[in-house]
Amino acid sequence: MNELRRSFLKLTGGATALAVVTMAGLLKTGQALAAWNKAGFESKAVADVLKSLGATDAAESKDIVITAPDIAENGAVVPIAVTSRIPNTQQISVVAEKNPFPLAATFDVGGGGEGYVSTRIKMGQTSNVWAVVKAGGKYYVAKKEVKITVGGCG
């Protein structure tokens, strides 16, 4: 946890980010929206995305299931569902490896949500889709290749 916080602070520029996070934490649930992970969403490489999430030492896990087509004809609409059977799943991130900005979305599923989300993303070209799951303070990943016939980033 401390490590995550340290790298988060480093990346987002210290005191301001901390103030924002603290304020969001103090607000009542129902109003508070998590601070947007600007560093992560602007990263252009998967390694930087993992760093922004604090997940550089994430272990591969078979308990994460990515449901996505093997071949998606239209890269503008690629349905992705992630199911995490890891207990205490707190957060699920979806990363499309070769997109201009790989991090597509982060879902905090902490309170009462199940370790499941599904959505549709855009993919520029054939690449691996990563699901990065945070559970019990630790990080886990799973990957699945999705082939794209027509890219959807243009």
Next chain:
Amino acid sequence: MAEPMKIRATLQGDVADVRILMLHPMETGQRKDGKGKIVPLHFIQSVLVTHNGKTVLDAQWSQAVARNPFLGLRVKGAKAGDKISVTWIDNKGEKRTDEVTVAGAS
């Protein structure tokens, strides 16, 4: 004003299966319009889903989420008649909140 969302919440046992369809252009900032001008970034940044006022999903999105975003999730410990509320905010500060009640198992 943004278009209303389509939300459906159906009960399966004690888990509510929630499906949300938002209407939003989700511009990537890379697409060009007919005149060759780049269409500026315009996308939903944050989505908050609450169950009877308690946060169950807090999502942060990038422009890589597809146009007219779909979001599916499951809420544990839900009962028929419970309120599911969804709020999104985009990068221009526009927002929209819609609420549904959980329908009983059919």
